[in-house]
Every structure is written in structure tokens, then in C-alpha cells.
Amino acid sequence: xxxxxxxxxxxxxxxxxxxxxxxxxxxxxxxxxxxxxxxxxxxxxxxxxxxxxxxxxxxxxxxxxxxxxxxxxxxxxxxxxxxxxxxxxxxxxxxxxxxxxxxxxxxxxxxxxxxxxxxxxxxxxxxxxxxxxxxxxxxxxxxxxxxxxxxxxxxxxxxxxxxxxxxxxxxxxxxxxxxxxxxxxxxxxxxxxxxxxxxxxxxxxxxxxxxxxxxxxxxxxxxxxxxxxxxxxxxxxxxxxxxxxxxxxxxxxxxxxxxxxxxxxxxxx
Numbered sequence: 001x002x003x004x005x006x007x008x009x010x011x012x013x014x015x016x017x018x019x020x021x022x023x024x025x026x027x028x029x030x031x032x033x034x035x036x037x038x039x040x041x042x043x044x045x046x047x048x049x050x051x052x053x054x055x056x057x058x059x060x061x062x063x064x065x066x067x068x069x070x071x072x073x074x075x076x077x078x079x080x081x082x083x084x085x086x087x088x089x090x091x092x093x094x095x096x097x098x099x100x101x102x103x104x105x106x107x108x109x110x111x112x113x114x115x116x117x118x119x120x121x122x123x124x125x126x127x128x129x130x131x132x133x134x135x136x137x138x139x140x141x142x143x144x145x146x147x148x149x150x151x152x153x154x155x156x157x158x159x160x161x162x163x164x165x166x167x168x169x170x171x172x173x174x175x176x177x178x179x180x181x182x183x184x185x186x187x188x189x190x191x192x193x194x195x196x197x198x199x200x201x202x203x204x205x206x207x208x209x210x211x212x213x214x215x216x217x218x219x220x221x222x223x224x225x226x227x228x229x230x231x232x233x234x235x236x237x238x239x240x241x242x243x244x245x246x247x248x249x250x251x252x253x254x255x256x257x258x259x260x261x262x263x264x265x266x267x268x269x
Contacts, residue, residue, distance in 0.1 A: 004043040017087035019056035042066035050153040101264035110255040111236035121221035132176035139185040147205035186210040189219035199227035201237035
């Protein structure tokens, strides 16, 4: 097994966690800068856009040192990149320790079932929500930039990156909801459908100058209503564990922590 996508699919089937994120898949497709290191049964994706490394080893090829070889070489080439371990599985923790990495960030995967009340969100007050239109792209990217100025990956989204994501098979403009005050886009909720029954709060962002007005909550509710309308029965999301206010928003909306992803570096932060 040598194809990166086949390796990742085998990992997902056994581990219950996909080892590659959307950014890594864009690197594999040639839509983002980076490098792919491949050996039979294993792959390391060096993502120069996000400054990260992701490693996947097929379950049948584990315990032969492939992960150590791939990760060591990737970090030799990019010593300042960080390393993601999705799901923070025991084998990933052991690999990180073996090559001298330290945990520096945690990303929470949260989820909940959709309920009947999700189909009828509260109407917005002082702003309006509508689906994405093509002319909104630059404004969405700008809101994303200022809303995620603290975020080492999401805050780097460029207009070219946005268009690359919009070309992905899962993209649905009806599932990218934008919030407007007057004629200005001040927030958005980008939803994603994984399969017939599962959706995702892919990105939820509000311009810092418009926080505290209930726009984030309104966008969240509108996105959940959209996912309910297209047949999803469950929704998941990812959020930085350090963002207490945002985590609180999701907890109040009924989300529970399902798993934790860990970001590692060669030096403690």
C-alpha cells in the first residue's frame, strides 16, 4: 500500500480518526506548498502553508519503525514545523516522545446529535443571514483573517486558499452562511457535510468589532438548521482548547468533548 489516500483510509478504518486534514489533502493535490515523503505503507505530508507535519502509517505496516523514519526525516527538513496527532492515540504519543517532541496545543473535537428544535433557529436581531454568493469571497477571507489572527493555521487562509477549498467536492455554497450588518459581512458559518448523516461546523467566525451581539450564536443556530434540513442527524466541530469563551458557546449549545488532537513541537512553547 503506497497511495497516501489509501493509507489514510486504512488508518481511519482501524483508528476511527483520519490522519490527514483538509490542508494536507490540498498539499497532496498540489494546491498548497509542501512536500510528500512516501515509503511503502507510510506517508508524511509536510505542509509549508500551515507549518505542520502529518504522518500516517498503514495498520498492517506498523511496529517496523516507519513512523519514526518518516517523522525524523520530515523534521530534519523542516525543524520549525509542528506535528499534529489527531485523536492523540497511544501510538502517536509514544512516537512523539521517541523523537523528542513536546505537546504545545490541544484541539477539542466536540459533537452532538441534531434535535427537532435545531430546525427552527431564533431570527437574527440587528443583522441578517444569507447563503454565500461568489462576490462574498474576499470579505469572508478578511473576516477570517481578523477573527483568527491568533490562530497559526486558520488565520493564514488566503483568497487562493479559499478558492481551492471551494473546488473540493464537498463544498456547498448554500452551507456557507454569511452575517451582514447593513451591507457589510461581519461573520460567517461554513458548514461541511461528511456523509449522509454527519455534518460539521467547519468554520465559525465573527469580526472582533462585532462580538458580543449574539451573531456567533445566531450563525451557529442557522448552520445547524441548514445541516438538519439537508438530512444530517449529527454534527461535530473542532475548537482550540485554550479558547474558553468559544468552548463555552459550544457547550451551551449542547456539544460535548469527544476527543482531543495534540500539536507537538521540538521545543516547549
